[in-house]
Amino acid sequence: MSMDFAPPKYAQVMTAIQQRIRDGEYAPGDMLPSETQLVREFGVGRTTVVRALQTLAMQGWIEREHGRGSFVKGRPESPAERVRPGLSTVEHAESAENIVSVARVPAPRHVATLMGVDERTPVIARHRVMRQGDRVSAAETLWFPLEIALGTDLDKPDPLRHGVRQHLQAVKHLRVDHVTERLTARKPTKEEADLLGSSSAVLGVMATVHDPAGTVLLVLSVALPGDLHELEDVYQVS
Amino acid sequence: MSMDFAPPKYAQVMTAIQQRIRDGEYAPGDMLPSETQLVREFGVGRTTVVRALQTLAMQGWIEREHGRGSFVKGRPESPAERVRPGLSTVEHAESAENIVSVARVPAPRHVATLMGVDERTPVIARHRVMRQGDRVSAAETLWFPLEIALGTDLDKPDPLRHGVRQHLQAVKHLRVDHVTERLTARKPTKEEADLLGSSSAVLGVMATVHDPAGTVLLVLSVALPGDLHELEDVYQVS
DNA sequence: CTTGCCCACTCGTCCGCACAAGTAACCGAG
DNA sequence: CTCGGTTACTTGTGCGGACGAGTGGGCAAG
Numbered sequence: 144m145s146m147d148f149a150p151p152k153y154a155q156v157m158t159a160i161q162q163r164i165r166d167g168e169y170a171p172g173d174m175l176p177s178e179t180q181l182v183r184e185f186g187v188g189r190t191t192v193v194r195a196l197q198t199l200a201m202q203g204w205i206e207r208e209h210g211r212g213s214f215v216k217g218r219p220e221s222p223a224e225r226v227r228p229g230l231s232t233v234e235h236a237e238s239a240e241n242i243v244s245v246a247r248v249p250a251p252r253h254v255a256t257l258m259g260v261d262e263r264t265p266v267i268a269r270h271r272v273m274r275q276g277d278r279v280s281a282a283e284t285l286w287f288p289l290e291i292a293l294g295t296d297l298d299k300p301d302p303l304r305h306g307v308r309q310h311l312q313a314v315k316h317l318r319v320d321h322v323t324e325r326l327t328a329r330k331p332t333k334e335e336a337d338l339l340g341s342s343s344a345v346l347g348v349m350a351t352v353h354d355p356a357g358t359v360l361l362v363l364s365v366a367l368p369g370d371l372h373e374l375e376d377v378y379q380v381s
Numbered sequence: 382m383s384m385d386f387a388p389p390k391y392a393q394v395m396t397a398i399q400q401r402i403r404d405g406e407y408a409p410g411d412m413l414p415s416e417t418q419l420v421r422e423f424g425v426g427r428t429t430v431v432r433a434l435q436t437l438a439m440q441g442w443i444e445r446e447h448g449r450g451s452f453v454k455g456r457p458e459s460p461a462e463r464v465r466p467g468l469s470t471v472e473h474a475e476s477a478e479n480i481v482s483v484a485r486v487p488a489p490r491h492v493a494t495l496m497g498v499d500e501r502t503p504v505i506a507r508h509r510v511m512r513q514g515d516r517v518s519a520a521e522t523l524w525f526p527l528e529i530a531l532g533t534d535l536d537k538p539d540p541l542r543h544g545v546r547q548h549l550q551a552v553k554h555l556r557v558d559h560v561t562e563r564l565t566a567r568k569p570t571k572e573e574a575d576l577l578g579s580s581s582a583v584l585g586v587m588a589t590v591h592d593p594a595g596t597v598l599l600v601l602s603v604a605l606p607g608d609l610h611e612l613e614d615v616y617q618v619s
Numbered sequence: 620c621t622t623g624c625c626c627a628c629t630c631g632t633c634c635g636c637a638c639a640a641g642t643a644a645c646c647g648a649g
Numbered sequence: 650c651t652c653g654g655t656t657a658c659t660t661g662t663g664c665g666g667a668c669g670a671g672t673g674g675g676c677a678a679g
Contacts, residue, residue, distance in 0.1 A: 151661080151662060151663085152662080152663075153662080153663085177628080177629060177630085178629080178630070179628090179629085187663080187664085188663060188664045188665065189664090189665085189666095190662090190663065190664065190665085191662085191663065191664080193630085193631085193632095194662090194663095196630090197631095201439065207630065207631090208629085208630080208671090208672090209629075209630050209631065209670070209671050209672085210628085210629050210630060210631095210670070210671030210672040210673085211628095211629065211630080211671080211672060211673090212628095212629060212630080212672095213629095213630080227616060230616075321615060321616060322615070322616055323613070323614075323615045324613070324614045324615070324616070325611045325612070325613045325614075326564075326584075326611065326612045326613075326614070327584065327607050327610060327611045327612070328566035328567075328582040328583050328584040328585075328605070328606075328607030328610075329566075329581070329582050329607045329608075330581060330582055343567070343568060343582075344566040344567050344568050344581075344582030344583070344607070345566050345582070346564075346565065346566040346584075347566075347607075356409055356455070367566070368566075369565050369566030369567045369582070369585075370567075372565060372566075373563045373564065373565045374563065374564045374565070375561070375562065375563045375564075376561075376562045376563075376564070377559060377560070377561045377562070378465060378468075378559060378560055378562075389631075389632060389633090390632080390633075391632080391633085415658080415659060415660085416659080416660070417658095417659085425633080425634085426633060426634045426635065427634090427635085427636095428632090428633065428634065428635085429632085429633060429634080431660085431661085431662095432632090432633095434660090435661095445660065445661090446641085446642090446659085446660080447640070447641050447642085447659080447660050447661065448640070448641030448642040448643085448658085448659050448660060448661095449641080449642060449643085449659065449660080450642095450658095450659060450660075451659095451660080
């Protein structure tokens with residue numbers, strides 16, 4: 144008995160209609176069959192049809208007008224995928240070659256500001272590099288407040304096999320909720336230049352990583368050599 | 382007869398719960414009252430409560446777990462606003478001080494590639510600068526295929542009072558639909574350095590602007606001095 | 620012709636009910 | 650003690666029915 148699960152009926156109705164829109168059977172501007180007709184065609188209750196149509200409307204596939212009908216809008220609306228340097232930094236699994244150093248240091252001014260603590264408060268600084276073949280393709284520093292790092296392996300120079308985010312989740316049940324990222328172009332610092340080799344312009348990313356309550360879990364800084372990295376973004380214009 | 386409209390009940394339930402989340406009565410992580418309890422409290426049917434809760438879940442206010450309950454997620458959070466250098470470039474109205482030069486030139490290789498035409502095909506190149514007080518804060522070049530510029534003022538050195546996007550829309554009914562943007566850090570070119578004054582690192586933005594059918598309306602390149610610009614982005618983690 | 624009403628059709632909302640399925644705590648058999 | 654079943658909760662899905670309200674066309678009175 145394989146017991147495969149059929150998706151719920153309202154979802155079946157949704158995907159059927161989406162398919163017809165994609166196929167052009169229902170073209171943009173067309174009126175969809177009325178709820179009553181769809182009830183007959185799919186053999187389900189009106190509750191089910193209405194739920195499917197209202198969900199499609201919320202997702203932007205169709206528009207519903209009281210008293211007139213439902214109309215194809217035809218723009219499924221792509222949610223604008225984008226590369227997230229801050230996110231991939233906390234997702235990436237570590238290996239021994241990644242770790243440059245891990246130390247307890249006084250917080251630099253900009254890090255302290257982002258954490259909302261006093262300058263020179265002790266924090267854990269975790270320096271890492273990413274490699275592409277022979278070249279170092281990124282120099283990263285992650286700063287953790289002491290109370291976050293407490294009880295974790297974040298202050299130890301051993302590689303985290305499943306990435307920082309997983310580690311925080313598994314060890315202290317801390318959930319990463321959102322990331323604030325600021326990006327600029329600058330020259331590499333002396334330390335970064337030593338690691339990166341090339342001394343041209345770098346993309347500088349500063350990010351703060353928050354839990355659902357807004358608490359700062361960590362602050363991170365990434366230097367991406369400009370000759371190796373392009374960040375691509377596609378977006379709809381209103 | 383003032384005929385005031387009462388909002389639908391499911392919306393009333395929604396706003397009541399949203400208010401309690403904002404007030405902290407329901408704190409992030411808390412379990413909401415069960416559907417049955419809410420039915421009793423608000424004096425409505427379960428259908429109504431479920432619709433309110435499912436809508437709140439879709440909007441990200443709460444999370445619902447089958448068999449366990451509904452839990453406050455506590456993020457009204459807007460859908461990640463971000464600066465779009467490519468978009469603001471085609472939106473911005475021009476004035477006489479913005480225009481550096483407008484000329485018909487053979488397409489550089491990278492521009493030709495993005496347009497999908499042969500290298501050295503003639504195109505219109507429109508060079509502009511943006512100013513912040515005394516400093517030049519951005520050097521922009523917009524390349525237009527000849528057939529796009531034909532019949533417009535894009536190939537004339539006069540300022541466009543309503544921006545490139547409006548002009549294309551008004552004169553040739555061309556609609557900007559989406560933008561593909563690629564961003565990197567680099568050193569300014571000689572021409573850009575002359576315009577920008579400072580010769581440090583710049584954020585280089587290359588963007589292609591498309592109409593709904595995917596046709597390239599223009600290609601643009603922007604150089605933003607790293608010491609003047611930060612691009613900020615906030616995003617939810619799944 | 621114009622006006623106003625009626626009617627058929629649309630979607631919007633709401634109810635009560637039913638059953639499925641996931642969760643967690645309790646409790647007794649072993 | 651551990652294991653497995655029972656039970657009381659939770660949410661997920663689905664139905665049929667009901668009434669309200671907006672829309673647009675037909676139609677008869679004026």
